[in-house]
Structures are given as structure tokens and as C-alpha cells.
Amino acid sequence: MPPRIHPPSRAIASIPKKRRHVRSQRQYATAAAITPAAPHEQMTKSPPPIARYPPTQPPSYKPPEFRKSQLLRQYASLLRSTPLMLLFQHNNLKANEWVGIRRELSAALQKVDAARVSPVHPPEPLADAIKMQIIQTGIFAAALRVVEFYKPESRPSTLDPTDPSTPSSAAVPVFTQSGDQLTHTLSKAAHEAVADTRTAHALAPLLSGPLCLLTFPNVSPQHMKAALSILSPSPPRFPAPTRRANPGWHDAAIQSGLQKLLLLGARVEGKVFDLEGAKWVGSIDGGLDGLRAQLVAMLQGIGGGVTNTLESAGRSIYFTAEGRRTMLEDEQKEASRETAKQK
Structure with a gap:
């Protein structure tokens, strides 16, 4: 069965063919005049790669679109905070x-x-x-x-999640090509640890x-x-x-x-x-303020006991020396009195 060819509309059919050809040439000429000439660099430059992952979501071992994965991230954040x-x-x-x-x-x-x-x-x-x-x-x-x-390493990962060469979440490696490790909660390293x-x-x-x-x-x-x-x-x-x-x-x-x-x-x-x-x-009692007050009182008591212990040794030596000095002075006075009587 031959294909059906729809006849042109009456408005287009009423225009002569020469006028239609001239009108189409004018439209192409106008479009060429409006469009600026693209530089050579833009023509030769390749388009930017399509981001497979958003910058805030690195590739993960467990699919992040599942509700279980999001609950795992939520509970981990709750436990940390x-x-x-x-x-x-x-x-x-x-x-x-x-x-x-x-x-x-x-x-x-x-x-x-x-x-x-x-x-x-x-x-x-x-x-x-x-x-x-x-x-x-x-x-x-x-x-x-x-x-x-x-406990992952503290150094940040240099993996670019927007790079098309980054593997998908179904086959994420533990380490990247640069040696950095994916350390977020849904990573394979966390799963294996x-x-x-x-x-x-x-x-x-x-x-x-x-x-x-x-x-x-x-x-x-x-x-x-x-x-x-x-x-x-x-x-x-x-x-x-x-x-x-x-x-x-x-x-x-x-x-x-x-x-x-x-x-x-x-x-x-x-x-x-x-x-x-x-x-x-x-x-x-008293919450944390009461607990701090009890701790300060205990530390002060310990400090006071240590101070008394250290001072007691020096005090006993001082009293012993003072008593000995008093005894020597009394003996010297008695000796001077006996000498004076003999004279």
C-alpha cells in the first residue's frame, strides 16, 4: 500500500513556488547574520563530562537510594552527635x-x-x-x-565524584587509583571493618x-x-x-x-x-554543676591534705630546732650564773 502524502495547507498552496523559495533563502540569510561566528577553540573543545554523582554524595558500596542506607546514615549521625x-x-x-x-x-x-x-x-x-x-x-x-x-584516616579523599571514570556504586573499590580510601559510612571499607x-x-x-x-x-x-x-x-x-x-x-x-x-x-x-x-x-544532685562542685571540693581537700603533710615535716623540724636553741640558751645562762657566784 503506497504511503499517504498529506496535501499542503491552503495558505501554503496559495503562495507561488518562486516566492516560497525566496522567503526561505531570506530566513536562512537572516539566521546566519544573527548567529555570530563561533571561535575555533569552542568548536574544537570537547564538552564537559556529565556528572555521574553529585559533589555532596560520593560513590558508595551500598545503594544510597534505598531506605535502609539512608537510615544507616541517619543513625550513624545521631550516634556521633x-x-x-x-x-x-x-x-x-x-x-x-x-x-x-x-x-x-x-x-x-x-x-x-x-x-x-x-x-x-x-x-x-x-x-x-x-x-x-x-x-x-x-x-x-x-x-x-x-x-x-x-576509625578511618583523617586525611580527606581526593576522589572526584563528578568524573565519569569513577566506577558505579555496584563496583566501588576500597581504594582509588591515587591511593585514597572512601571513608564515609556507606563505603566498602566501613562495611568490611x-x-x-x-x-x-x-x-x-x-x-x-x-x-x-x-x-x-x-x-x-x-x-x-x-x-x-x-x-x-x-x-x-x-x-x-x-x-x-x-x-x-x-x-x-x-x-x-x-x-x-x-x-x-x-x-x-x-x-x-x-x-x-x-x-x-x-x-x-545539681546536675553537671553539682558534679563539678563536688570535684572541686575533692581536689581542694586533696590539696589541703598534701599541703598539711608537707608543712608538718617543716613545722616539726622548726619546733625541734627552737626547742634545742632554748635548751642551749638556758644552759649557757646557768653556766654564767655559776661562774658569777664563784667569782
Whole structure:
């Protein structure tokens, strides 16, 4: 079947062929006059390479587009930037129970911020920065191993992620051609460094089942004490709020949710504390300021004892010498008196 040839439109068909040819020549001439002559360097220069990776995302061993990879990066950043975190186990909490617990926790922490305001200490609101979040236990365990056991070199890598010759994430080498190592959290070096450390960390026995974290931006025993009084009360150090002072805490939904929460331990400044250790940190009187005052008092006591010990030796020598001098003077006076009597 022959191809169909669409007839030209009536407007184009009404123009004579000579006029159409002249008009097309004028259009080409106008376009040539408008377009400047390209220099020889631009014509011979090759176009810039297409960036395979953005400058802020180097090639990784694990695909960064997966949700697991992003959670691993998020948990690793959280572990590096959070000096104090409490680890809880939760068992089938409902949405209204979570909402009530977070509401009461926020109210208790804001009371601590209001009580700490004084003319000596500037206001330091920490209640808004203290978060309670549910975590994926397996991915959090992997991030914890990377943070604790993977210590890359401090020198930066010179790998250019925008270079098309850079291999893809499916076949990223441990070292580049220049000898630099990919040292980010999703790199192959990090994966191989923590491959055999599944049970080496002190928190490994606790990382099983559904878990949630309570993270603090600073080590504040006052805020920690308020949080434990709400989430895991244990009198007399962490008494539960009374019904008259806080009637919302005694609601049935909140009490049902608190029965499903279990405090497992804490991580303070990179060190793991068990249940008793976490409660000891929260029970420090006066917080860090009180702990510093106790340390200063102890150092002053040690310094005073050392000073007294050193001074006692010199003082005893001084008293011995003074006593001997007094005895010699008395003997000399007695001898002079006997001589005077004999004369």
C-alpha cells in the first residue's frame, strides 16, 4: 500500500513556488547574520563530562537510594552527635498511648527548663531538642558498629565524584587509583571493618526486639531525672508525679503505655551504662554543676591534705630546732650564773 502524502495547507498552496523559495533563502540569510561566528577553540573543545554523582554524595558500596542506607546514615549521625541517649523496649504501644506519653514528657522537660532559668546561668532550652523515636533495631546495630569500630584516616579523599571514570556504586573499590580510601559510612571499607563485630559491642545483648530511643543534645542529669520520673518512675530517687500536681499522667491510656515501656540502659559520652548506671547519672544532685562542685571540693581537700603533710615535716623540724636553741640558751645562762657566784 503506497504511503499517504498529506496535501499542503491552503495558505501554503496559495503562495507561488518562486516566492516560497525566496522567503526561505531570506530566513536562512537572516539566521546566519544573527548567529555570530563561533571561535575555533569552542568548536574544537570537547564538552564537559556529565556528572555521574553529585559533589555532596560520593560513590558508595551500598545503594544510597534505598531506605535502609539512608537510615544507616541517619543513625550513624545521631550516634556521633548525641552525647546522652536512653534505650527503651516498647511492646505494642497504640497511637494514643504514644501521643499521651510524649505530651507528658514534653511538659515535664519544659518545667525543668523554666526552673533552670536564673540570672547567673543563661537560659538553655533543651526540652524542644529532646526527642523520642522508634528505631529499626538491625540497622541501628549496624550503625553503632560503624561508629564504634570504624576509625578511618583523617586525611580527606581526593576522589572526584563528578568524573565519569569513577566506577558505579555496584563496583566501588576500597581504594582509588591515587591511593585514597572512601571513608564515609556507606563505603566498602566501613562495611568490611565491622563485618566481624556483631557481638563485640557492650550494647549488642540489648539490641533485640522493638526499641525506641530518648536522645538528649547535652548531658543534663536534671532533664534525665525528669524523663525517668515520667517514663520509668522508681521512688525514692525518681518519684512519680502526684495526681494533684499532674493529673494527666494518671490517665488510663498513659498508664497502659508506660506498662509496655521498659528501660534497658543508656549510652553516655560513648560509654554504655546498665539500668543502675543510668539511674546513677540521673540522680546526680545539681546536675553537671553539682558534679563539678563536688570535684572541686575533692581536689581542694586533696590539696589541703598534701599541703598539711608537707608543712608538718617543716613545722616539726622548726619546733625541734627552737626547742634545742632554748635548751642551749638556758644552759649557757646557768653556766654564767655559776661562774658569777664563784667569782
